[in-house]
Amino acid sequence: MRRAVTLPAAAAVFCLTLVTACGASADKARPEANPSVSLWDTAGPSDGKPSEDGREPFDVDRAVLRIKRLGYTADTEAGTLRNLRGPLRAIHAHCTSSVDGKCVSVFFFHGNEYAGYDRTAAAQSTIKSQDGKTVTLSYPVYLPTDPQCCHSGGEREYQARWKDGRVSFSPPLPENPNYPDK
Template sequence: MRSRVGAVAAMCLLLVATATSCSSSGNPAGSPGPSRSVVLWDPQAGRPSPTAAADGPFDAAAATLRVKRLGYTADDEPGALKNLRGPFRAIHGTCTGSVDGRCVSVFFFQGNDYVGYDTAGTAESTIVKQDGKTVTISYPVFTTSDPMCCPSGGKREIRAAFKDGKVAFTPPLPANPNGPNT
């Protein structure tokens, strides 16, 4: 009887470890993880966040925890993020431990589900606006001779929306949105 209880407990621990793993296998070092939809969970409750009402309350604490697990620090506190209109929301984050802040990403959530990011470790970006359906991101454009302080190539604005189960960018997001080539 005791070994059976131990086996059941071990199986439960294995299932919990598997469900909460933040492995990003297949992604290059520093990538913020898979861009497929992953359900956020509330660590206090131990169960998935409710996603039936996609435009309901945003679990900003769970979202910032997800961003942290991807190796980034959210630029805003959960208290400021909880009032974002939804269902489509974005959180701007800086690579945790970055000394110059030149490593950022934008993380997207549909309801309380993490659904992807713009690009891993971009030099600079800013969320210009978000209205619950679309997120507008601005990227300063650096020419090949620009120092890191001073982009001279203008700005590139990209709109993101959640369409057909994925984040779609208009115009298409270039590999290096801070680079001179589109």
């Protein structure tokens, strides 16, 4: 004997199926953290050849989507990002799940191609300037006795430039620029 399925039961099964399917696809789209992946992997969704002249319009939507897929949220409005001169561009972002904002990274694009990031989850950083050829980053330096709120080691600046097909820092960027002596 067949039982009639009630509307609430059918709706519950539909919702469960929808939530399960959406959850599964969202997990597959989220990249896993993998420290063995090169910071300067320039393979992008297109042909992997960055624009040399930077005259093409910056595809901000694609750049912001790439950052989002890496688990970060851009800190600058899309309208402002569209005005960045290229070919080398930097976008400051924070970890999407960060509660205190002490998890940031700077993502680099050469032309419209993703070119890497500074360091994974630095505590704090600032893009001081960028002109399409050089990006100047600043990191507050925390001494071992400093509380998380307040650094007392001054700030260190680093210049990022496109050199030999990758982003290069001068002086070389330490593993943790907020705590360079660790």
